[in-house]
Amino acid sequence: MEEDSVTPASSSLPHVPLQSSITAQDNAAVIAPQLVGCHIKGNVNITTETHKPTAASDIIFSVSKTLKSNLREKFEIIFEGLARRGNPTLFREIYTELFITVGETEGVNMEHEVWQIDPVFKTSTEQDMPINCNEIFKPFNQQRPERNPDDKKTHGTKNVERKIRTVMTKGIAGIGKTVSVQKFILDWAEEKANQDIDLIFVLPFRELNSIINEKYSLHELLREFHLELKEFQDDKYYDSCRILFIFDGLDESKLKFDFENKRISSVSKPASLDELMTNIIKGYLLPSALVWITSRPAAIDSIPADLIQRMTEVRGFTDLQKEEYFRKRTSDKTLADRIISHVKDTRSLEIMCHIPIFCWIIATVLEKMLIKGHGRIPSSLTEMYTRFLLIQTNEKKRKYLGRTERDPLRLSDSDMEIILKLGKLAFEKLQKSSIVFSEDDLRDYGIDVAETSVRSGVFTEIVREDPMFLKKNYSFVHLSFQEYLAAFFVHHTFAVEGINAMQTRQDKPAAAHHALHFSDEDEDFAYSESSFYNGFEYNNGSDLPLKVPQQKLTLHDLQKNAVDNALKSKNGHLDLFLRFLLGLSMEPNLQLLKSIPLKVENMQKNILQTVQYIKNMLGEKDDRKTPSSERCINLFQCLLELDDHLMAEEIRRFLTIGKQTKPRLTAAQCSTLAYLVLMSKEILEELDLNKFNTSVEGRRRLVPAVRKCRRALMADCGLTEECGKTVAIALQDPDNPLRELDLSRNFLLIQESLNSGLNSPYCRLQNLNVSHTNLDKSGASLLHAVLMGPHPQPHTLTLFSCCFKDDCADILLSAFQSSECNLKELDIGYNSLTLNGMKRVLQGLQSPSCYLQILRLSGSQISAESCTYLSSALKHSFLKELILDNCSISDVGVKQLYPGLMSPHCQLQTLGLRQCNLSRKSCLYLALTLATYSVVKSLNLKDNDLQDSGVHLLAVGLKNPNCVLQKLGLSGCFISSKGCFSLASALSLNPSSALNDLDVSYNHPGQLGKKLLTDLLHDPCYKLQNLRLDHDGQSRLANGLWKYYQELNINYTDDLICSQDRKGIACLPEFEDMYYDLENITNEQTNWVKASCREKLEGGRFYWEVQWTGFVCLALKDGKAGIMGKSLKFICNKDQYFAIHEEAGRMKKIYMCVYPRPKPGPETFGVYLDYPEGTLSFYRISSQGVNHLYTFHTTFNKPVIPEFHLNKSEMTDGVKSIIIGTQSPDSFHNTKAQLFQIMLRREM
Structure with missing residues (x-):
């Protein structure tokens, strides 16, 4: 090895060194360095240093070269369809780039893997950050967007350069994980990428399972799998090279992954396989080595998250990649265009084409049908799979056996025999959650691999060998094909023998393996989750199918049993099986499989019974008995498999009819309606959940439709955190049309769940309303995402009565000062901003970047100094509407506003000064x-x-x-x-x-x-x-609110001593102290004694004052509170006040704000109800004046009743809770103290 340094010798010019490192074999000639297009003045000094390679580097180079050659030979081909045995396809001819993203996982998705690709059920709220598979170990050099530090799932650091040692890549079956591994290895072996890696060791978990009970040193284990390492006579070479371990298929592993195993740091020390693996992953063994683990989603938690430096996900094909695949696979451009067009027109097929294996299946079917000019293209999933089975069977006969069937729909006896054997294998393996089987397993079902592959045209196309591994294992080309054949077996068994294969007599159910566990060789190994097919029913007895002894089993009985079993599955692992089972009873599929006896008597009658049974399930009115949204949608798809489209047409009508329409939409029908909206290519102008005549649960199930509308109105719909995540996902869609979003009055909606969507660069909201939701802790992060996120600011932002605090003021100030400020309308009334916080907000109005036109500050703390800022803003701003209702700015504040109002540049058209003293x-x-x-x-x-x-x-x-x-x-x-x-x-x-x-x-x-x-x-x-x-x-x-005075009279109860004029109550019965529990606020506080007033208030404004000592609750309820009504409570509890809004029913909506309370003692509160406006305000009255504490904003449609709740006092003098209602305004101040003292003396 030589290192050359070239520098100009002239002292008048700066030295510009040019260094190069050159590697050459013995007797080789290398011309370097090569300087092209350079203008060099002066002398050039060339310094050469030669480094003789060591024996160790020679050996490593030799091993690396041999390993690359072997891996290139092994991975340069790919098997797809009929490209087998002597006729493989070159990997690079068919390979299409896959969509791989970087991001943290949010837990295990236990849904059926086909559901996981459907955007309707996408649950991840992480941003899609694409990455090339060759770059998974490279840190990002670009800056990541800064996020709020309160968001624990993101990092606020810039220029992330942390070392990536261990990468986890997850993805569902058939999505392309192993193909991505193959691409990485092939590019390395062909020296196209990652040449800083010296050695790549491929250790599939499936192969490691075969030696799970053996003990090896790491050196011995690697030599067992890679014969190229025979030149490594000892372990000294491992520390001198850069190594990558690829562990493919974590979900197939039988290892326990005990990360408390003893520490091992020597590659020559024998240990169990589990110990070796955990020490490699933890970095004790070969700490400089890279580790790449691939897995299906459900198994990724086997590895602790802190040991993974990067989580990636193979997401399959994007829309463009799907088209690229079809064009590569079909040489005829016109035919490829027709296939792509049909896929786009059939939404269910388009979704499934995200999985590459589905693209192959669909391309195979459509190519054959379009070439032959078939009039009707299959739209049902069952027919697509049935046609694929027939096409592949006949194509195999033509290509390998030289036979062409006259009737392409006719299967030979040998084909029928193999299909039924494979169906039984598929069904029984699925019962055990196993989708990988050995040659011995095949023989147990009477399948000889060598003989069958010659005799039959179906075997090698449905079952695949795994060419990457040393030991031969077999699996179906995709899990869905196993489910198809399992359904085929169940239907055929019923048609021929009249029995239900789903009901078998066994001593015990099949072992509860995880749904995604590949092998059943080790019965002791199992994940903790339930079995893939734990929905099948079992009976004690022998292992034989169960016949119905009393009456003949009908097709409807069989299908009903399958429907019931599918609904018992919480994770939907029976959904596709059910769709295939029902679809196989339809005439198009029976015609395709006419050579196999599948017909039964009274088939049409039984199918109609099943259709009605499914419709009854979807029409269930009791929300507690309604299946989940996923199961409901699968039932709807079952109706489509049964060629029933009436329900779809009926449900679509609800988009255009009003709220009062009968019959009422059930929760299941709402799930279906949302799905139909999502499947449609049309964009809704408006989705108003309150227009639908349905329950709270029904409205929640309509939320996914937010992805296909421009305006989503969801106020007061009882939305939950999960609903918030659904909305966030919609906002992250690059094509989302959503521009206006109203989520106000959803008290159970946790705003943190929205942040990932609001912080998305694809969020294009112009109008956002999250009023009347508790932003006490999350206000700053939400506001930062909305106003400072990587997207345009909205035009309208409504944050009325959200309890957010001063940390939000700085964000608003920054937003006003930003050159990208687009905000035109802002409502931050009735929040918890202090005088200083509001001062900073108003300072922002003076920014030349601020173009705000409407500002609503009702119920805010605004001082005279703050009014000065407002006045200055009025002189220069674009404000057209300013609302200062209930701000107590007093006459001094108006005086400060006056110069701004008088300015010729003032554009203010609307000024609100209600109740400003x-x-x-x-x-x-x-x-x-x-x-x-x-x-x-x-x-x-x-x-x-x-x-x-x-x-x-x-x-x-x-x-x-x-x-x-x-x-x-x-x-x-x-x-x-x-x-x-x-x-x-x-x-x-x-x-x-x-x-x-x-x-x-x-x-x-x-x-x-x-x-x-x-x-x-x-x-x-x-x-x-x-x-x-x-x-x-x-x-x-009368002065102040006394002009609305309402006299109250308290109903007498045995628990209380009332004053004779019914204006006061006292003397609670003895019980232990019990206060409102803030951690469990929904529980009924049984130890609080309630006293209701006689008056029922409606249609006007009402005011009363209450004085008390002890701990009390001032409440207002409508006539049905506790059943389906509402209750507004302001509670004085120990050292704090807090306000609660409760909506009774099966789910309570709660909105709570907490305020510090002065030292306990006698207190006076004013309560002001404006029934038409829907407000209930509480004021603390003291010698210093009147202090506004809180205002409820709601809608009243029934008469309301004032109510008092009392509890035992903790005062040292032993005085118990006392409440005194007001007298008339004229006599109140004269009689209140006297009455209060009388009651105190009575108690003492």
């Missing part, structure tokens, strides 16, 4: 605003004590010709007839006034005030169209 002083600034060239068209001042004097000031602005105000809200503003006179006069003096909507309800206009305003309403000269004067009266002339 305003007085007449604010009206002066607002009147001046209206009288200028302001563009304010809507002003809401409800629930502020403006009084007549304040209204008089507003009237000055209204009568100015410059006023463009169209809507004015003055409800509950302490207005009498004088104020109404001012309003009427202002409008009379300004006939051109644009005011068309005036709300003066909950005031005391008197008869005169009503007449003055009503005359204006009826006068066509004025634009006034809407006028509200309802709920008026003398009682409305």
Whole structure:
């Protein structure tokens, strides 16, 4: 080996060294380095250093060269279909690139593997990061997107360069794992990739099983499998070379994988196979070696996750790769186009073509049928498999036996014999969860491999040898073909013998092997999961099929039994078997297999009975008895196999009919409807779950349809975390059409489940609403994903009443300052932002990048200083709507807003100041605003004590010709007839006034005030169209919320001592202390005593105050709470308050926010119910003033009843819980303390 260094000798030029390393064999000539296209000035110095190779490197090089040659010879061919025995296909001629992704697994998917490729049931929420199989051991040099540190499943680091030693590649059967291994090895052997690896050792678990009880040193084991290592006389060579171990087929292994095994670090030390494997994987044995493990999904947990540096998944073919495969396999371009077109038109076939083996099957069938001009192309799965069986059988006869059948649908006696033997083998092996068998197994079923492969045209096409392995093992070309032949055997056994092969007499059921376990040679080995076919029924007795003794078994009995067994399978491992069994009874398949006796009497009648039985299952009204979505969809597909399309047509009609339509959609029908939407090529404009007449469970099952709609409205549907994951998956689809998403009021929806979707580069949401969901802990991560993710910001973001905190304020500030800010509408009302947090949000409005037009901040903490920021923003921003309802900004805040409102650049059209503690002083600034060239068209001042004097000031602005105000809200503003006179006069003096909507309800206009305003309403000269004067009266002339005072009377109960006027309750019975359990909040708190009020409230606004000591709960329930109603509770519990929204029924929806509570003691709360608005607010009243704590937002449609729950106090003086309801507003402050003291004395 020589190393050359070339540098310019001139001292005037910088030295630019050019180094090269050259390797050559003895007596070889190498011209290097070669400098092409260079302009060199001055002298050039060439320094040569020669390194003589050592004996060890010579041996390693020699072994590597021999190993490459052997592996190249072994892997340069691939077996597909008839390319066998002397006529193989070159790997590179047929190989099509596979879609392989990098990502962490989220646990074991126990569904049938065919379901796992269906996007309807995709459960992974990780981003699809593609990777080439030759690069699986290379770290990513590019930056990964930073994610929020709260997301434990992602890494926030940049420039990830960690060493990749151990890679796990998972994938379902037939998806291409072994082909990927073959590609990697062949590229290495042909020196096209990964030449930094010296040796590759291929150790299939299937082969290791044969020596599982032997003891070897690692050196001995490797020499057993790779004869090339005979030159390695000792173990010193292993440390001098870079090695890759490939362990193919983890799911086939019988090893225990005890990672607590003793440590082994010497390659020459004998040990058990399990010890060798665990030490290699842990890195004790040859720590510098690379390890590649392949497995089907269910077995990957055998290896601890912390020992895997990279998880990859073979996902099969993408849509483009499917087309590439068909074009490579079919030389006729026109024919290939027709095959591709038919696959695209048949959604079920298109999905299954993600698996390469299905592409081969479908190509084989369609190529033959299209060439011969068959009119009807098969669309059912059973017919496709049946035709494949016939085509392969006859093709084998023609190619190898030189015979051509006159009737291509006729099977020879030998073929029929082999098919039935293979069917029995398939069925009985599936009962034992075994899909790999030996030559001895074949002989046990009367199958001689050598003889049968010559006599029969079917054997070698359905059963394959595994050419990679030393020991001959056999399996069907795919698990689904084993299921097809198993169903074939069961149906034929019934047709010929009248017995049900699914019911056998055995002493015990088959061993409970894992569904994906390949071999049954070791009966002691089993995964913990249930058997693949544990749904089959068994009876005690002999091993013979069970005949029905009393009445003749019908085809319907057989099919019904299969349906019932399939529904018992939680993981769907009987789904394909069931579809094949039902499909084999249909006429097209019977015609194809006319040489085999499969017909039974009264077949059509029995099929109709089975169809009706399946429809009854899908029509089950009790959600608790309804099968899972996957099983329901499989039942629907069974109907299609039985050629019944009526149900599909009936269910599709529900997309266009209203909520009140009868009959009601069952949960199973909702699963089917979602599936039909997903299978359709059309995109729904809107999916509104509340429009469907169904249950909560039914709505949850409709959620997958979100992948095929532009607007998804799912508010208040009882969605769960799993629903959130489904939505996240939809957002990760590169082709997803979703632009508007409403998930508000889903209290069980855990927002973390959405983050992976919201953080996807394919998320293109323009409108997102997650209001009334608890973002107390996840708000920052969700907001970061929405506003700072690798995608455009949404235009509208609604986060109303989500309990998010100040950590979200910084994210909003950054979003406003971002040059990519697209946000136009933001609602963050009724959250837990502090004054400082809100201050940072409002600072962001001044950013030149912020184009926000609508900002809603109801129920927020906004100081006078914050109003200064708002005012400055109004001068320069694009704000057109600003809502500050219930923000208590007071007159000082309006004064600070005034300069911004007066700015000629202010574009504000809507201003909401409801219940902001305003007085007449604010009206002066607002009147001046209206009288200028302001563009304010809507002003809401409800629930502020403006009084007549304040209204008089507003009237000055209204009568100015410059006023463009169209809507004015003055409800509950302490207005009498004088104020109404001012309003009427202002409008009379300004006939051109644009005011068309005036709300003066909950005031005391008197008869005169009503007449003055009503005359204006009826006068066509004025634009006034809407006028509200309802709920008026003398009682409305009260300060604050007292104008809505509601007297409460408590129902007497034996558990309580009530005051004579029913305004107070006390003296609980003795029981142990029991408080609301925050960890188990749904449980009924039986030790709380409840007291309901007599009053049923509806249709208006109501206010009452309550004083208590001890621990109590203030609640509001509708008439059916506890059955199907709702309950709103505000609980004072030890050192905290917390609010709960409960929806009764089978599932409770709970929304909880927690607030710290001052030192326990006598407290006073104000409770304000606005029934039409659907709000229930709680205020803490103290000497320092009124502090708003929490507001529920809901919808009331039934009368509601105030309720109190009491518990034993922990106060040191022994006083028990006491609640005192209010007197009238006039007498309340005089009598409350006296009544309270009376009750305290009574207790003591």
